[in-house]
Amino acid sequence: TLASSRWKSLEQIEEAGRYATAPYPDVTYWEQNWRKGGLSERRIAIIKEYNFYNQQYCGCEFSMRKEEKGG
Template identity: 55%
Template structure:
């Protein structure tokens, strides 16, 4: 949001994440977005939790690896919906913060965004590199300051399954949804 403000972009948060599973996780993530939007007076659009459609589209891709065809399908679905909304409501540009994560392929994300906006002459995709100039470190600083919920997997049921499998193979416990928040570990360290 700082980068968009610095670039003169007036923005709105469009929350469309039918991939997030289970519903408890979806609600946690949505509420964090709403809390931040309200605190900073940012317009917030809550799109449908279209999970049945997402699972239908994911059929046959349940075992695709992270950054594979399932992720492309997921980005395409979400960006297509965003581009349509932007077109129908007069938003000339759209972007996504997905690229801030080192776990994501920026070329894959940007390709999906560009494909989604291609049918609309009045909407373009801003392919800003969120990782440059300390973007990832800035994201962590903001997450700690805001005490954001710590998302320990991408969001979909298959990412949760695969992340937990990896954690168990390393002797770590499974993810406990709704338990980890940024900033709280530092507060506990300071009290020691």
């Protein structure tokens, strides 16, 4: 959700991903810009193909309230 949202800072997300995986040598954060080159459409196709959960809001309290009210 974060890496594909156009409202989030990709630099901050990638920095957080690298920070979160740093203590784990066998885990690598996969830096991928899902916003360009048709990857947004590919993301949607993957979600549908594998029946992944797709959160419709970022998760902050403001968007959660909006979602609870029906969008």
